[in-house]
Amino acid sequence: MIPAEMDAWVVARPGPIASHPLERVRIPVPEPGPGEVLVEVEVCAVCRTDLHLTEGDLPPRRPRTVPGHEVVGRVAARGPDAVRLTPGTRVGAAWLRSTCGRCRYCRRGAENLCPSSTYTGWDADGGYAGYLTVPEDYLYPLPEDVPAEKLAPLLCAGIIGYRALLRCDLPSGGRLGIYGFGASAHLTAQVAIAQGAVVHVLTRSATARELATSLGAASVGGAAEAPPEPLDAAILFAPVGELVPTALATLDRGGTLAVAGIHLSDIPPLNYQRHLFQERTLRSVTANTRADGQAYLELAQAHPPKVTTVPYPFDSADRALADLAGDRVEGAAVLMPGRS
Structure with missing residues (x-):
């Protein structure tokens, strides 16, 4: 039986996390529209994008939005014209919620650049709730034999990290620098x-450096330190614009820096000779395509990663975001509905 109402967290007043911008509420369970399904949430991982939305770095697109876009759940009901997924199917809802399918970006396979794209937990309510609605064509079927807590971070942290790895043009056997070491980086x-x-x-983060060492990193150091050798490629996961010139300066000739975040503080002036000359490249990463998501999830199923998570009860979503803001989360924070 699907209840009439559910518990949820909404962004009531975007601002610093210390000002308690999240509010826990009771709201109606949504009805799936044409082509949509209703998903009952098993778990929802906590992404830094949720923090940016909550604190106002990412301007809200609608009032009192329910954040969350790394959702593992099950199809609870289908809306009109939704025929692909049957009730009970285990699915993952990710950041990309819809695209137009008609623009020149969609037609050339770059749907992540679609001007009409919408996003879970930003344009529509997300997974910090008991249920959410998602267009069925943007859901990923998930395996039954993996704990939901370990699957949820794959749906954004994993997928966007995979796209960032593609964007940085790392050569085979190359030297990669990773700046910041949270959910996506690990x-x-x-x-x-x-x-x-x-x-x-x-x-x-000293704790993150320990995790990186345990996962096989060749070296670890502070964010402002230089790696022990020039880099063929680098990925900036930390939302700190001051690290862009730092990372560019570590690149070997022809190296590429990919900036993986949706939000970045201001970048200081770059010196052409030091940071860009000798064909160094600076690239952004904008969302992902469904093909990226499918490719990464298939890779993760064939070669399961070690997913480091910190579980939080559903009623501690605000604490999870505060811990994320304070670099107190090792790996990925995950909200566990039903757990106190």
């Missing part, structure tokens, strides 16, 4: 190491 490092890369991790 999954991306494992993919790169499995593919034969030498990975150097630069992060301010």
Whole structure:
């Protein structure tokens, strides 16, 4: 039986996490529209994008939005014209919620750049709730034999890290620098190491440096330190614009820096000779395509990563975001509905 109401967290007043911008509420369970399904949430991982939305770095697109876009759940009901997924199917809802399918970006396979794209937990209510609605064509079927807590971080942290790895053009057996080492970075490092890369991790968190070492990083250091050798590629996961020139300066000739976050503080002036000359490249990463998501999830099923998670009860969503803001989360924070 589907209840009439559910518990949820909404962004009531975007602002610093210390000002308690999240509010726990009772709201109606949504009705799935045409082509949509209603998903009952098993768990929802906590992403730094949720923090940016909550604190107002990412301007809200609608009032009192329910955040959350790394959702593992089950199809509870189908709306009109939804025929692909049957009730009871285990699915994952990710950041990309819909695209137009008609624009030149969609037609060329770059749906992540679609001007009409919408996003879970930003344009529509997300997974910090008991239920959410999602277009069925944007859901990923998930395996039954993996704990939901270990699957949820794959749906954004894993997928966007995978796209960032593609965007940084790391050569086979190359030297990769990773700046920041949270949920996405700790999954991306494992993919790169499995593919034969030498990975150097630069992060301010001592706990994160310990995790990076345990996962096979060749070296670890502070975010402002230089790696022990020039890098063929680098990925910036930390939302700190001041690290862009730092990372560019570590690149060897022809190296590429990919910036993986949806939000970045201002970048200081770059020196052409030091930071960009000799064909160094600076790239952004914008969301992901469904093909990226499918490719990464297939890779993760064939070669399961070690997913480090910190579970939080559903009634502690605000604490989870505060811990994320304070670099107190090792790996990925995950909300566990039904757990007190």
